[in-house]
Amino acid sequence: MKKLLLLASWLPLMAVAQDKGMHFEHGTTWAEVKAKAKTENKYIFVDCYTTWCGPCKYMSANIFPQESVGNFMNAKYVNVKVQMDQTDKDGEDVKKWYADAKQIEKDYSIRAYPTFLIFAPNGEIVDRQIGGADADRFIERCAASLEPSKQYYPQLAKYQGGQKDTAFLRKLAYLAMEKYDNANANLVAKDYLSQQKDLYTPVNIEFVSRFTQSSKDPGFDMFLHHADKVNKVLGAGKAEAKVLAIAANEEVYPRLRTKDNTAPDWAGIEKDVKAKYPGIAEELMLKSKVQYYVFAKDANNAVTSIVAYMKKYGHKADPQALNEYAWTIFEKCNDAKCIEEALEWSKRSFKDNEIPAFMDTYANLLYKAGKKADALAWEEKAMNKAEGDEKKNYESTLEKMKKGEKYWD
Structure with a gap:
């Protein structure tokens, strides 16, 4: 009875709480x-x-x-x-x-x-x-x-009613993209670009970059054949990275998913990519193999592909990629030379920004390399910078390191 009375006394409070939202x-x-x-x-x-x-x-x-x-x-x-x-x-x-x-x-x-x-x-x-x-x-x-x-739709109605001045079109194209109205965003962007006499101004290069998602888009040729002009505005390597991503999406990734789950025809893919994009074919193939084998959980080929890619194009890897490659080496490779190479990648990943997850990767590699004291110091740094569940995970790893446990395959 007391429980029922207590529950009854809570009901008005619960109703009030629900009414607040x-x-x-x-x-x-x-x-x-x-x-x-x-x-x-x-x-x-x-x-x-x-x-x-x-x-x-x-x-x-x-x-x-x-x-x-x-x-x-x-x-x-x-x-x-x-x-x-x-x-x-x-x-x-x-x-x-x-x-x-x-x-x-x-x-x-x-x-x-x-x-x-x-x-x-x-x-x-x-x-x-x-x-x-x-x-x-x-x-x-x-x-x-x-x-x-x-409001978005009244602006769109103005466009559909004939308003086509450049400032309005540029603003509306960005707004449509922000609203995930891709069809109208591309239509407005096309109208805007058709009015531009010089596509290589900083404003227009920024605009073209946002609206170039395939090789059929008007801006693709700019990134492919005039990378120097694009990179002066967007930064070193940005044009090449855009072309690489689009080429991968169109020429490689669709051919990695085979109906009978057989291995991809790497030779055939490489031949076609070289014919269409000779300047980026090698880099694209190496990077695609890394992504494929990591996703397929093919440890030996993943490690081989990562090492090959990093040897030739490691200077292009961003911090996220450096951390991912280093962590894969930690999990999949037991070769001392391989681990030493991954330590260098990992250290680069947090050179400018000490992200706890990247520091944790570095600590784990140090531990696997037999450098326990250094590993403990870096794992503690990662733990102190982390919060919540992430912090608890690093505390657990730190304890395993202190006990000398082996916690990888």
């Missing part, structure tokens, strides 16, 4: 949501989420329930959640939205989650937001979505 419409239809918004003269906030989306779950559990968020959103918006995927566990509330969810996905090109759609009280789409945010940033974004000058 955002109120979402339940047991209603899309038509009814729009009718309510029109009657109350409120905007509509639509949370387009999926059951598997981590950031969606984070927003629902940690941001939407906050009092400050609820105070703002409930006053300005009619809020509704729309599940975009379908599962066997869906209840009737979700199922009744299946058709509307499909139509929303089609009409507004939902490609990333969470996507938040904003509709005016009259039911017209005015804005969209992509991705989660902390409470303050979320409120700031939703406040901006109420201002016509900051």
